[in-house]
Amino acid sequence: MPERPASSQGGTLIVVGVDGHKNSHTLVAVDPLGKRLAELTVTARPAGHLKALAWLRDFGPVLVAVEDCRHLTRRFEADLLNSGHAVVRVHTRLMAGARRSARERGKSDPIDAEAVARVALREPDLPKASLDGPSRGIKLLVDHRRTLVAQRTAIGNKLRWFLHELDPELAVASRGLRRVCLLDQLAQALTEHRGTIAAIAAELVADCRRLSERVDALEGQIRRLVAVQVPHLLAIPGCGILGAAVLIGETADATRFTSKAAFARFNGTAPIPVWSGNKVRVRLNRGGNRTVNHALHMIAVTQVRGDGEGAAYFAKQLTVGKTKTEALRLLRRRISDRVYRALLADQADPVQSLDPAPTTPMKLAA
Template identity: 70%
Template sequence: MHVVGIDGHKKTHTLVAVDQLGRRADEITVKATPSGHVQALKWIARFGQVLLAIEDCRHLTRRFEADLLLAGHAVVRVHTRLMAGARRSARERGKSDPIDAEAVARVALREPELPRASLAGPARDVKLLVDHRRRLVRSRTAAANKLRWFLHEIEPELPVPSRGLRRLCVFDMLAAELDGRAGVVVEIARDLVSECRRLTEQINGLEARLRRLVETLAPSLLNIPGCGVISAAVVIGETAGAARFKSKDAFAHFTGTAPIPVWSSNKVRVRLNRGGNRSINHALHMIAVTQVRRGGEGADYFAKQLARGKTPKEAVRLLRRRVSDRVFRALLADEAVSQPTVTHADLPVSAAA
C-alpha cells in the first residue's frame, strides 16, 4: 500500500507517492481546479489502495479534500509543524513542493493517529457563525470605545452604563440626547451610535441562530452548568465531531487541558500545556470559572482541591480538565443519537473518513 502526500497551494497541488519504506515512487503537480482534481484522482488510481495525507491548510485545500473524500479515499491531515523533522531527516536538502509533499507522506507513515478529514457538515456552519460573531464584537468594541470619548467631550455627566453600549435601549437614549445638538463631534458620535446599534442587532441575530443550531446538534452541552450558547457553539465548531478522537485523553490533548510530561528518571513531573486549540480552551475555562462563581458541583471540586493544597490557578486547571471530559462525553452522546458512531478501526483504508 502506498501513501500519497499532498502539498496544497492556491494555484497548484503537488502529490508524491511513497511506499511503506518511505521511498518515493512517483510525483505529479496538478492545477488547483476541478479538471486538475480529476487528473489527480486518475493518477492516484494507479496505486490501488492508498492513504492520502494532506498538509493541514484547509483554506487552500478544502475543495480538493472534498473531491478526494467523495471519490471514496481516506484522507488524514498533517500539521505543518510535523513536517519540519521529516524534511531535516530526508536525504534531499532544501525546500520545494515535492520535498514538502514527500515529508507529508512520511509523517503519515510515522504517525498512526493523525486526524482524519471529513466532509463539512453543520459543525462548520457553527464555526463560521462563531467566527463572524467574534469579528462583529471586535468591531463594536472599537466603535464603542471611540464613542465614549466623544460622549465625554459632548456631555461629561452623561450617564452611560459600563456595559451599556451593547443594549438597544441605551442607543435610543443616546440618540435622543444627541438630537438637536450641532457640531462635527456630535455628527461623528451620532454615526457611531448608529454603527453600534447595527452591529448589536447583527450580533443578537447571530446568537439566536447559534442557539437554534446548538439545541439541534448538541443539546446536552447546554445541560452542563456554566455552559452557555456561545461556549457550546465554540466547542461544537472547533471540535468538528467528537467521534474522531479515540479517547477523552486525546480530546484533552486537543483542547490543551492535558498536562505535558517533562520528567526523566524516577521523578514524574508535568507542566502546563500552552498548546492545543486555544479557542476551545478559553471556552472550557469560562465554563469552569462560571461553575466556581455560581456554586454547585464545580465549586465543591474547586474547594476540595484548595483543601488539598492546590493554588487557585492549579485548582481551576484541574476543574477545566474535568469539564473537558464531561464535554467530550456530552458530545459523544449527542452524536450517537444523531448518527451511528463509527470508530477509526471500522473504517477501511480506502473508505471516506
C-alpha cells in the first residue's frame, strides 16, 4: 500500500518529483528541506493518472517536478496542467548530483523521483511545462520532413551506384534526385535497360519521386503554418521558412526562458566562463540545443553574405582584431537575442492554431 501523504501546513509548498517510465510513474513528495514525506507508484494509464491526481489533492498546493522525458510523460503532464498543478521540467543531467548527495545509495524509481524533487527545490528557474500548442505541430512536421529527406538521401546514394554500373552517361548532378522532372527522365531512360539492376534502379527512382513529392507537400504545409504563426521571426534577415520552423519547434515556448541570456544558454550561443582571479576568460559552449544553434548559424552566414546590418557588424568585429570564426560567433549570439525578442512578440499576438484539439482534461471523482 502507498504511504498516505501528509497535507502541507502553514502555506508551506511541497514539491513532488516524478520519475516517468513507459508503464509506470513514481511520485515522491518532499518538504522544503528535502525530507521525503510520501511516495506513490501508479500505472502510466488514465486510471493511474487519476489515482495520482487524487493522491496529490491531499497535499494542497504543490509544485510538480517531472523528469524531462516528454515522450514518456507528455500525457501525464497534460493531465497535471489541466488539473491546475504547476509543473516544471528537470533535465536528467541535474539529477546525478542530487543522487550522489542523498543518504540512500543506489538507483531506483523512488530515488530518482526524490532527486527530481530536490533539484526543483535547489533550482529556482527550471523551465515550466505547458500544454501543447502550434509549436509542437510544426516540430512534428519538421522532424517528419527531416526523416523523409534522410530516407531520400540514402536511396539516392544507392541509386547513383546502380546508374553508374548500368551506364556512366546516366550520372546525375548533385542534388538532382530531388527534382521530379529529372526523376521522370531517369525512369524513361531505365526502360531501355534489362536485368535485375535496372529493375531495382527503377524502383529506387519511383521511391525518390514519391519521397520528393511528400517532402514538397510538407514544406508547403510548414510554410502556411509558419507564415501565420511567426511574422516577426520571418522579418529577421536571413531567416527562412524552414529555419523559422526549426526555431519555433525546438524552442516550444519562448516565455519559459527568463531572459535573452537564458535563451542563449539553451541554444549554446552563450560562452562558458573559465576564469579564476582577475582575468575574465570564457570558452566556446559546445552544449545547448545544437539544432537551434545550427539554425542561428545559417541565419548568421546568410546575413554575412549580404550587405545589411549583420554584414556590417561582422565587418566591424574583423576591424577590431577578431577572427572570422570569432566574429561569426558574436553575430550568432546577437541573432539569438533578436530571435528571442521576435518569438516573444509573436507569442504576444497569438493566432488560431491549425493543430488538432488539445488533450481532453481528465475528471476526478468527487
